[in-house]
Amino acid sequence: MRLSQRQIDLFNAIMIHKSMTAAAAVLGTSQPTISREIREMERRIGFDLFLRFGKRLTPTNQAVLLHETVRRSFIGLDEISRAASAIRSHNAANFRIASIPAHAESVIPRVIQRFLHARPAVLFSIHSHEEPSLRHEMTTQAFDLSLTESQFEREGATTETIHVGDMVCVLPLEHPLAGKTMLTPSDFEGQPFIYFGQNDPYRHKLDEIFSAAGVTRDYAAETTTAASVCAMVAAGVGVSVINPLTAASQAPRNVAFRRLSVSVPYLLSIWRPAHSTRTARADKFVATLREVVAEMSETLQLALEPQAPHGVQANRNS
Structure with missing residues (x-):
């Protein structure tokens, strides 16, 4: 047939x-x-x-x-x-990037904006998937770059990482914990918490931290992207801990960000084909990416300080 x-x-x-x-x-x-x-x-x-x-x-x-x-x-x-x-139209410089949503929604738009200012003829194609699907995409399609959270073996690819900073707490603006500079795992005891999906590697790391501290969080909701976590936090659904890139892209907005006393380093992994005809363009993109990540990190540091009302001393106890 x-x-x-x-x-x-x-x-x-x-x-x-x-x-x-x-x-x-x-x-x-x-x-x-x-x-x-x-x-x-x-x-x-x-x-x-x-x-x-x-x-x-x-x-x-x-x-x-x-x-x-x-x-x-x-x-x-x-x-x-x-x-x-x-x-x-002689404009076939299509640059394909595979990325998890956290990067596609935070750092990549800023990198592209800066990149196009110097090279306006480049056409970007962004393919955003959750990491399990992204691994499959990386093996079946030809991408010039892939941006992930995790490091894993991929044949015919080279990898490098950028240490972005530590995961940060995200709270509603008027939440009682927003008056503190740094939160400990015990501060989350009994708090309605917004979890990432079961396959998220950082969910597992956070679960281990709270479990080791003997802290029980109340389940409020579960979602797959940091941007949706922030939206639910802003709506008052609960509190959470997210990656610093999304936090920097959201700040200053209608949520508060605070440090977590336990360091949870967040890495951005960059995957590139071992043999590519676009090495120079990829080099420039990665260099721009590093610049933007550094700037976003500085922006986040300012947002991590609680803004107390005039004449009121913020509680700096951890």
């Missing part, structure tokens, strides 16, 4: 425009022709794609599932078209 490209195009048009008449108008053909082609397509695949009620069409569950695959194939074709357009 093999479907023709025309049948796939017709099916996609019907799913998008919700009727054969509209699909026929878009594709410049007739409704009877589309109806005939779709019935032939159903015969080949062995199941109905649409329930027919007069002129009304309702996609079957099988059609919805099939269209998910068809839609992805059209997205791939769109990417090819965009690449061809870039090549035609």
Whole structure:
């Protein structure tokens, strides 16, 4: 069983425009022709794609599932078209970066802004995934750089790390603990806590710290990105501990950041293909990345000091 490209195009048009008449108008053909082609397509695949009620069409569950695959194939074709357009305009310097969301939402936008100021012709393509998915992406696709939290073996790649700083506590602005400069694990006893996902490496490190201190945190919520942690903290859902890059990108906003008495170093791992034609551009990007990380670290240090009201001394007990 093999479907023709025309049948796939017709099916996609019907799913998008919700009727054969509209699909026929878009594709410049007739409704009877589309109806005939779709019935032939159903015969080949062995199941109905649409329930027919007069002129009304309702996609079957099988059609919805099939269209998910068809839609992805059209997205791939769109990417090819965009690449061809870039090549035609002599602007094909596409620089592909794979990254976890924490970096894609914090440091990468600032690096790109600075990079493009000096090299405006570069086209950046950012692919953001949680780290387990990102590892797979790194092995199946060609990226010029990959930014992760963890170090792991990857064939045909070189790696380096940037020590960003320590993980920091994040609290609602009016939280009682926000009056302290530094928080200890015991300060979190009984506090509603926003956890990272089960696969997050820093969740495991924090769990070990609180467990060793005999501290029980109340479960408030669980999420996969530091940005969403900050959003929930700002909404008063609970407190948490996040990476310093996200903290720096959020500060100063509607949450408070404080030091944790136990050092939890946060590393940014950079993966590069061992053999690449874009080594010079990657070198420049990494150099810019290091500059921006250093600046964000300085910004965070200012945000880690509690801003007490005038005439009120902040509690500096740890």
